[in-house]
Amino acid sequence: MVVTTDTEARERVLEAADRLFYAKSAHAVGMDELRAEAGVSLKKLYQLFDGKDALVEEVLRRREEAITAATMKYVLRAVTPQEQVLAVFDWMADSSGTTDFRGCAFINSYAELGPSSDRVTAVVRHQKSGVRGAIAAMVTGMGKPEWVADSIFLLFEGAMTNTAITVSSEPARQAQKAARFLLEST
Amino acid sequence: MVVTTDTEARERVLEAADRLFYAKSAHAVGMDELRAEAGVSLKKLYQLFDGKDALVEEVLRRREEAITAATMKYVLRAVTPQEQVLAVFDWMADSSGTTDFRGCAFINSYAELGPSSDRVTAVVRHQKSGVRGAIAAMVTGMGKPEWVADSIFLLFEGAMTNTAITVSSEPARQAQKAARFLLEST
DNA sequence: TAAGGTAGAGAACGAGCGTTCTCCGTGGCA
DNA sequence: TGCCACGGAGAACGCTCGTTCTCTACCTTA
Numbered sequence: 001m002v003v004t005t006d007t008e009a010r011e012r013v014l015e016a017a018d019r020l021f022y023a024k025s026a027h028a029v030g031m032d033e034l035r036a037e038a039g040v041s042l043k044k045l046y047q048l049f050d051g052k053d054a055l056v057e058e059v060l061r062r063r064e065e066a067i068t069a070a071t072m073k074y075v076l077r078a079v080t081p082q083e084q085v086l087a088v089f090d091w092m093a094d095s096s097g098t099t100d101f102r103g104c105a106f107i108n109s110y111a112e113l114g115p116s117s118d119r120v121t122a123v124v125r126h127q128k129s130g131v132r133g134a135i136a137a138m139v140t141g142m143g144k145p146e147w148v149a150d151s152i153f154l155l156f157e158g159a160m161t162n163t164a165i166t167v168s169s170e171p172a173r174q175a176q177k178a179a180r181f182l183l184e185s186t
Numbered sequence: 187m188v189v190t191t192d193t194e195a196r197e198r199v200l201e202a203a204d205r206l207f208y209a210k211s212a213h214a215v216g217m218d219e220l221r222a223e224a225g226v227s228l229k230k231l232y233q234l235f236d237g238k239d240a241l242v243e244e245v246l247r248r249r250e251e252a253i254t255a256a257t258m259k260y261v262l263r264a265v266t267p268q269e270q271v272l273a274v275f276d277w278m279a280d281s282s283g284t285t286d287f288r289g290c291a292f293i294n295s296y297a298e299l300g301p302s303s304d305r306v307t308a309v310v311r312h313q314k315s316g317v318r319g320a321i322a323a324m325v326t327g328m329g330k331p332e333w334v335a336d337s338i339f340l341l342f343e344g345a346m347t348n349t350a351i352t353v354s355s356e357p358a359r360q361a362q363k364a365a366r367f368l369l370e371s372t
Numbered sequence: 373t374a375a376g377g378t379a380g381a382g383a384a385c386g387a388g389c390g391t392t393c394t395c396c397g398t399g400g401c402a
Numbered sequence: 403t404g405c406c407a408c409g410g411a412g413a414a415c416g417c418t419c420g421t422t423c424t425c426t427a428c429c430t431t432a
Binding site for chain 2 (some may be wrong): 110124
Binding site for chain 4 (some may be wrong): 218226227228229230
């Protein structure tokens with residue numbers, strides 16, 4: 001028998017849930033499908049998590065950390081502050097290349113569950129204010145006015161959804177161009 | 187007995203479905219709840235529409251027309267071409283004032299149903315390209331480059347989602363400011 | 373080896389869904 | 403007045419879901 005600690009099982013469940021929820025939306029993924037994908041018994045699944053709602057919430061929180069880390073890799077690779085700000089659009093353009101890109105998981109969750117789950121709404125708000133704050137920190141660090149940061153944030157958000165809908169990295173590139181213009185002309 | 191033609195019943199169903207689907211997301215609204223809200227028998231409901239999927243599709247198409255008309259009222263009220271472009275953000279700010287504002291119904295539907303319904307995805311794409319085209323027509327009519335139109339479109343999209351998530355018209359106003367800047371400095 | 377406890381497989385359960393069907397009351401018409 | 407066709411109310415059906423429960427097989431330990 002393959003030894004599997006609870007920690008490992010937890011991780012497998014969270015990874016599978018993140019992938020499936022994002023790809024199909026949470027309500028379209030049954031606990032049994034998730035159990036099969038994670039290679040875990042239904043009993044253990046309910047031992048590890050307090051039901052589906054709690055699992056959705058934890059998946060979103062985990063994804064928030066993962067996305068922050070992923071974008072930071074792009075940001076820190078850049079040299080100048082301006083290139084750092086624009087690097088988040090490189091991340092987006094690269095991410096959209098994967099066939100299973102479905103836009104912003106937080107907006108998607110808000111659309112699906114927002115009205116029925118305050119917990120999910122809270123995580124979504126947290127993520128959005130985090131992204132907005134991160135951009136603001138970079139931009140104001142460059143001496144640019146705060147409204148430039150907010151504008152770049154909105155370009156980012158619009159590009160996320162439309163990159164998914166149009167199945168193309170063009171919105172990401174377009175948003176990057178607009179952000180560059182805003183940074184250079186202020 | 188109150189006389190009700192099929193056309194009237196159809197209209198009542200579509201109005202109720204639009205309102206409920208937008209407020210709660212489609213999968214959270216049962217056909218029976220919809221029947222009750224529209225004041226129609228279940229039998230007639232299924233006489234008038236080929237099931238829920240078809241109803242969702244028709245609701246989205248109807249909403250596309252309604253939103254186009256609503257924004258056009260704002261656009262045509264403005265005098266200068268620049269004010270016309272910026273008027274769509276006035277529409278957004280005003281719409282967000284209603285307590286049941288939940289962002290872009292098409293993005294929400296894409297998030298909820300996109301992976302399972304090509305028909306819905308097609309309607310969403312159609313609406314997005316329509317909005318993008320309408321902004322492009324106004325902006326290029328002003329002699330501005332096309333990338334300005336695309337940027338304003340992305341600002342619009344980002345503001346729609348974040349106006350809903352933050353329950354505030356601030357993103358709409360912020361996007362408007364950014365759009366004005368883009369229009370004036372090119 | 374024998375007993376006991378643990379964990380997995382999957383049946384069971386109650387609820388809710390979309391959809392269809394049945395029944396009954398009420399109209400119009402000869 | 404008697405008949406019939408229609409439409410509404412809502413029961414019924416088959417399915418899927420989230421969640422819990424049961425049973426069995428195996429591993430551990432004395």
